[in-house]
Amino acid sequence: MTTATDQPAGTERWHVNRNHRHITRHPEPEQWTDKWAVEAFTEAEKLHGTAIHEAAHTVLFCAAGIPIYSVTVRTMSEAVGTIPSGETNRGPFRATLQDVLAALCAGERAEDRWLRETGMWTTGRAWAAERSALNDRTEADGFIYQAAGVFLTCRSNGTWHDLATLHSHTDQVIAKHWASITDLADALVRERHLDAQQIASIARIDNPAAAS
Numbered sequence: 001m002t003t004a005t006d007q008p009a010g011t012e013r014w015h016v017n018r019n020h021r022h023i024t025r026h027p028e029p030e031q032w033t034d035k036w037a038v039e040a041f042t043e044a045e046k047l048h049g050t051a052i053h054e055a056a057h058t059v060l061f062c063a064a065g066i067p068i069y070s071v072t073v074r075t076m077s078e079a080v081g082t083i084p085s086g087e088t089n090r091g092p093f094r095a096t097l098q099d100v101l102a103a104l105c106a107g108e109r110a111e112d113r114w115l116r117e118t119g120m121w122t123t124g125r126a127w128a129a130e131r132s133a134l135n136d137r138t139e140a141d142g143f144i145y146q147a148a149g150v151f152l153t154c155r156s157n158g159t160w161h162d163l164a165t166l167h168s169h170t171d172q173v174i175a176k177h178w179a180s181i182t183d184l185a186d187a188l189v190r191e192r193h194l195d196a197q198q199i200a201s202i203a204r205i206d207n208p209a210a211a212s
């Protein structure tokens with residue numbers, strides 16, 4: 001016998017946030033006004049998390065054959081107003097849709113992995129990493145709609161355009177490149193800005209934007 005609350009085997013329930021606009025894998029904290037307060041990171045910890053996020057985008061874009069001109073990270077005190085804490089400056093490209101989607105999902109999934117590996121993972125921090133990736137998810141949604149006329153979903157329903165499916169594929173790609181991602185993140189924490197050539201040599205990866 002099944003009831004309306006039963007879920008198909010192998011699926012997990014995602015959470016509609018209180019604004020009724022966003023759906024996250026991890027539940028929204030009971031009360032919050034500021035994502036950074038939920039995370040309660042030091043400046044150094046937050047900078048490293050941002051560096052992991054941007055390094056993962058950078059490495060997976062390059063692996064997909066997409067040129068990256070530069071990557072930049074900023075501290076919380078520098079990222080005020082509309083200034084983003086991280087930026088990956090991408091060139092024009094033609095690439096396989098699945099590779100582009102993995103590169104877009106890579107920021108939030110790498111942050112989640114880094115939180116676990118460093119013993120800093122909490123539900124609130126995992127949720128904040130998701131909410132910080134809203135622009136990435138919106139961009140993925142746009143590419144999916146453009147290519148196939150369907151929308152990105154968050155239902156763990158096993159379809160190729162569901163975020164749970166995309167995340168498990170992304171996790172596998174990240175695992176292959178983890179050493180490059182962490183090395184690039186370490187360099188970003190030190191330098192804050194890396195150009196195309198530096199990205200290629202530090203991450204030991206072909207970057208179409210780097211002079212050969």
Ligand SMILES: [Zn+2]
Binds near residue numbers: 057107108
């Ligand atoms: Zn991102």
